[in-house]
Amino acid sequence: MKIRKATARDLSRIAEILVFAKRVNYRSIFRDDPYSFGVLQVLPVAEKYADPGILEHIWVYEEEFVKGLLHMEGEEIKELYVDSFFAGQGIGGELIEFAKGEQGARFLWTIEKTRERCAFMNGTAFTKRKPGN
Secondary structure, three states, rough: OOEOOOHHHHHHHHHHHHHHHHHHHHHHHHOOOOHHHHHHOHHHHHHOOOHHHHOOOOEEEOOEEEEEEEEEEEOOEEEEEHHHOOOOOOOHHHHHHHHHHHHHHOOOOHHHHHHHHHHHHOOOOOOOOOOOO
């Protein structure tokens, strides 16, 4: 397993993965092109994640270069994204197992319309939480 704590040198890959994954996965749901292509830009996302209060909660999957990321806070997986070029290679599953085993994750936030994309989660020890709970 090639999972390690993120550092400042990972910020450009983290931002790139987040921006493109969010565009691909959420554009058809939210239908907000001004946000998807105007607000959601790599440089501002990299700057946001450079904040030590955020960066200290990020883990990356690196195999030659960063291919995925995990954002943990307490027992919650706040974000889990894999670069779409490496989807289907088990990276997300390894990040989930790491989160559960090494970080004590019990909760995963997801958007209801994307649940079919999370089929690999079936049978895990996660509890579904609703915003505000």
